Amino acid sequence: MTDETPAKPADPRTARADDAEKPMPTLWEQMGGMVGFISASIPVAVFVIVNWATSMGPAIWSAVGVAVLIAVVRIIRKEPLMPAVSGIFGVAIAAFIAYRVGEAKGFFLYGIWVSGAFGTAFLISMFVRWPLVGVIWSTLNGHGLGWRKDPKSRRYYDIATAAWTLVFAARLIVQQWLYNADETTLLGIARIAMGYPLTAVAFLVTIWAVRRVDKRDKAREEAERAENERIERELGAKYDTPAQESP
Structure with a gap:
């Protein structure tokens, strides 16, 4: 029969000190960094390509769909949500303006x-x-x-x-x-x-x-x-x- 020494509970003061030593993420990191910057630009490229290959309607839906897909991927990967929200917001505004104008431009x-x-x-x-x-x-x-x-x-x-x-x-x-x-x-x-x-x-x-x-x-x-x-x-x-x- 072996003696097992129970593990000591973690000192809450040490845990608080460790948390305090962790640097707060900068605003650039919260925005997703360069990956977030690039991800926000992908829907625009999709709109350009689809509109050139087909017409305005499919291009709008493709751009919005890609923006939503990027947002879902970022949520699943627990990445900063700000780039995803701003990406959807920007594409939605651009799509709405195109719809109101009635032209792809x-x-x-x-x-x-x-x-x-x-x-x-x-x-x-x-x-x-x-x-x-x-x-x-x-x-x-x-x-x-x-x-x-x-x-x-x-x-x-x-x-x-x-x-x-x-x-x-x-x-x-x-x-x-x-x-x-x-x-x-x-x-x-x-x-x-x-x-x-x-x-x-x-x-x-x-x-x-x-x-x-x-x-x-x-x-x-x-x-x-x-x-x-x-x-x-x-x-x-x-x-x-x-x-x-x-x-």
Whole structure:
């Protein structure tokens, strides 16, 4: 007969400490990261292909069906739900506009309007000295807004914000022109061609800016830490020195 020592119950304080050590997911992670970004774009590509091969009706149902399927897969895999909901919402709006317009090209109006709105917002943010790339990146990764005190860091984010402004402006101008010309097939091709390639270029500029700002942030934090340590040493030396006795 062997003696078995009962396992000790887990210390709730240790469990709470472990939970506290786990970093909170950033907003970018909650949105699904790059996988969520790509998944939200797939229904648009499906609409373009099906509309080119058949007609508007099957294209609308195919795009909506793919958006719902992606949402179901993400729910089954217990992935962040925000990309799935936003994907269905965007496709539903685009499909509704196309239905109301009565033409397949109406499916792209929502994207054109969004490009115009984002382009305007990014452009204004540079003039008010709150470049949106810096604001968004700081929010997604939980960083502070200390970079705004550094003119050079703000300039880096201005460059990245300008890149995104050009991307949205290019999409707005080209796609609006094709929409007005009733070039639905070319509009769909432009939507795809101006999607990932231009986004990739803007992302590269953003990464370039973020890396340089991060280097400056680390240098600033090290300088502040060294200054705080120097002040602490001086204060410690001041209070540790014995007072001179009066004669």
